[in-house]
Amino acid sequence: MNTPTSTPSLPRMAPGSCTLVGAGPGDPELLTLKALKAIQAATVLLVDDLVSDAIVAHAAPGARIVHVGKRGGCKSTPQAFIEKLMLMAVRDGERVVRLKGGDPFIFGRGGEEVEHLRAAGVQVEVINGITSGLAAVTSLGLPLTHREHAHGVVFVTGHARPGSSGTDWRALAATARDARLTLVIYMGVSGAERIQQELLTGLPASTPVAIIQNASLPTQRQALSTLDRLHATIVEQQLASPSVVVVGDVLRGVEAACGDGLLLKLA
CATH class of the missing domain: 3.30.950.10 (Tetrapyrrole methylase, C-terminal domain)
Incomplete structure (x- = not known):
């Protein structure tokens, strides 16, 4: 008797998984190995405006990519809305990667996002990137x-x-x-x-x-x-x-x- 095959799906971690990942200054070859692995394993990526397409291309084919641009002097996604999206995705059981240009903790507002998520009971991992x-x-x-x-x-x-x-x-x-x-x-x-x-x-x-x-x-x-x-x-x-x-x-x-x-x- 033949066993029906199932469609491969992206690996899921336990609900509440969120990682802040530093994408570095732009050159995809400057990503750390740990950052690359996190991007490839994510089911949802919330991507800053300064992250290059070449870096986002490392995401898994089935991952959901959400662009949440933030640039000085330009129209930006409100920070409170970004934090809400992160929390909603985590509560839905997604493996969330918040992908930021440079390093999340050097002028990346990563500290604010970590505080918001921890206040909601979500533990956050931070993966550093080379700052610009x-x-x-x-x-x-x-x-x-x-x-x-x-x-x-x-x-x-x-x-x-x-x-x-x-x-x-x-x-x-x-x-x-x-x-x-x-x-x-x-x-x-x-x-x-x-x-x-x-x-x-x-x-x-x-x-x-x-x-x-x-x-x-x-x-x-x-x-x-x-x-x-x-x-x-x-x-x-x-x-x-x-x-x-x-x-x-x-x-x-x-x-x-x-x-x-x-x-x-x-x-």
């Missing part, structure tokens, strides 16, 4: 710290929460100068003019800066300049989000292509 700030400066062949040039690094957002005064750039400039720190500014393009003015109160005008757009992707563009020309360089080179701004002496001596084949070297 690291990938951006690495693409120039440079470190973020260096025994001679930078004794530490500060990751900071240039996007203030509505109703908040945001980062105290004057205090940060003084600290960066005295402690010899590299500044890595996320979401800083739109506020670059004010950031430049405030940082110049504590850092020399000749401090090297780099602006890297679409770090690690084939569409990456970068420009090198000095702090007193940060905003002007962004305008002249027509750089836009998503970009990372790096400020500090670790950039000295770097060469990089800056639009139209121009090669600029910082002494």
Whole structure:
């Protein structure tokens, strides 16, 4: 007697399974093995806007893909709605992967999502990804710290929460100068003019800066300049989000292509 065959289905974990996965800066080859396995095993993926199609392509054929875009200055899916979707899917017994660009816990609002789910009784696993700030400066062949040039690094957002005064750039400039720190500014393009003015109160005008757009992707563009020309360089080179701004002496001596084949070297 022949036994009827059943249609293969995606593997299911116990109800309440949710994983926050860092997709890295964009290049799918920069995914960790653990991130790749989680993406392949997911039955539902809630995907941020900055996650590339090449990474989403690793999802299982039967997985449900939900795009929940969030980008500064653009129309975004409300955070509360994203958290509601996550919780609903978990309660339906799905294996949920919340797929975020970069790292979930570095300006990815992963902390808010973990708090929301844990408050509802759902345990969450977090899988780290390479943050774009690291990938951006690495693409120039440079470190973020260096025994001679930078004794530490500060990751900071240039996007203030509505109703908040945001980062105290004057205090940060003084600290960066005295402690010899590299500044890595996320979401800083739109506020670059004010950031430049405030940082110049504590850092020399000749401090090297780099602006890297679409770090690690084939569409990456970068420009090198000095702090007193940060905003002007962004305008002249027509750089836009998503970009990372790096400020500090670790950039000295770097060469990089800056639009139209121009090669600029910082002494």
